[in-house]
Amino acid sequence: xxxxxxxxxxxxxxxxxxxxxxxxxxxxxxxxxxxAMSLMEFSDPIGHAPPFHVHENEEExxxxxxxxxxxxxxxxRHDLTPGQVAHGPRGxxxxxxxxxxxxxxxxxxxxxxxxxxxxxxxxTPVAEAGGAxxxxxxxxxxxxxxxxxxxxxxxxxxx
Numbered sequence: 001x002x003x004x005x006x007x008x009x010x011x012x013x014x015x016x017x018x019x020x021x022x023x024x025x026x027x028x029x030x031x032x033x034x035x036a037m038s039l040m041e042f043s044d045p046i047g048h049a050p051p052f053h054v055h056e057n058e059e060e061x062x063x064x065x066x067x068x069x070x071x072x073x074x075x076x077r078h079d080l081t082p083g084q085v086a087h088g089p090r091g092x093x094x095x096x097x098x099x100x101x102x103x104x105x106x107x108x109x110x111x112x113x114x115x116x117x118x119x120x121x122x123x124t125p126v127a128e129a130g131g132a133x134x135x136x137x138x139x140x141x142x143x144x145x146x147x148x149x150x151x152x153x154x155x156x157x158x159x
Contacts, residue, residue: 013026013029014026014027015125015126015127016043016125016126017119017120017123017124017125017126018123018124018125018126018133018134018136019042019119019122019123019136020048020050020136020141021044021045021048021133021136022042022043022044022045022048022133023042023043023044023126023133024040024041024042024043024119024123025040025041026038026039026040026116026119026120027039027040027041027107029113029116030112030113030114030116030117031113033113035112035113035114036111036112036113037109037110037111037112037113038109038110038111038113038114038115038116039107039108039109039110040107040108040110040116040119041065041105041106041107041108042105042106042108043103043104043105043106044098044103044104044105044106045098045103046098046099046100046101046102046103046159047097047098047158047159048097048098048103048104049095049096049097049098049156049157049158050095050096050156051095051138051152051153051154051155051156052072052093052094052095052152052153052154052155052156052157053093053094053095053145053150053151053152053153054090054091054092054093054094054150054151054153055088055090055091055110055115055149055150056090056091056149056150056151057090057112057114057115057148057149057150058090058110058111058112058115059087059088059089059090059110059111060087060088060089060090060094060108060109060110061085061086061087061088061108061109061111062080062085062086062087062088062096062106062107062108063084063085063106063107063108063109064080064081064082064083064084064085064104064105064106065082065104065105065106065107066082066102066103066104066105067081067082067098067099067100067102067103067104067105068080068081068098068099068100068104069096069097069098069099069100069104069106070096070097070099070157071086071088071094071095071096072094072095072096072097072157073086073087073088073089073092073093073094074092074093074094079099093153093154095154095156095157096157097156097157097158097159099159114148115148115150117148118144118145118147118148118150121144122136122140122141122144
């Protein structure tokens with residue numbers, strides 16, 4: 001069955017926002033799927049890497065759209081290029097590192113949904129911040145993550 005989700009229309013909810021120095025946007029909110037899953041897009045510069053972290057609620061599926069990205073899942077490293085996919089199981093520490101000079105773009109599915117609400121709450125709309133990412137408060141991000149059963153487990157990977 002094909003369903004035309006309202007999230008696929010151009011709406012203010014799909015506007016990009018700055019998050020940890022890269023841009024993100026919600027393409028399909030959990031509210032459109034009964035919170036079964038959500039879909040986000042991330043556009044990050046070279047060297048971008050979130051701290052190693054663990055989702056206790058969500059499975060995460062990364063699909064590389066543009067660029068070269070290394071995914072770290074547990075003790076494994078996966079170097080991916082456009083069209084390739086990596087899986088971050090719930091409960092397993094993971095991160096990624098953008099390796100390509102032009103940056104990278106990822107589509108990320110979270111199942112079940114709701115973590116997209118944490119991203120939005122901690123982001124800054126691009127229209128408000130202008131052309132450069134605003135500074136972010138990592139301690140505030142970490143503190144707000146507890147409510148979503150998301151925790152930092154180590155520093156970010158580096159080039």
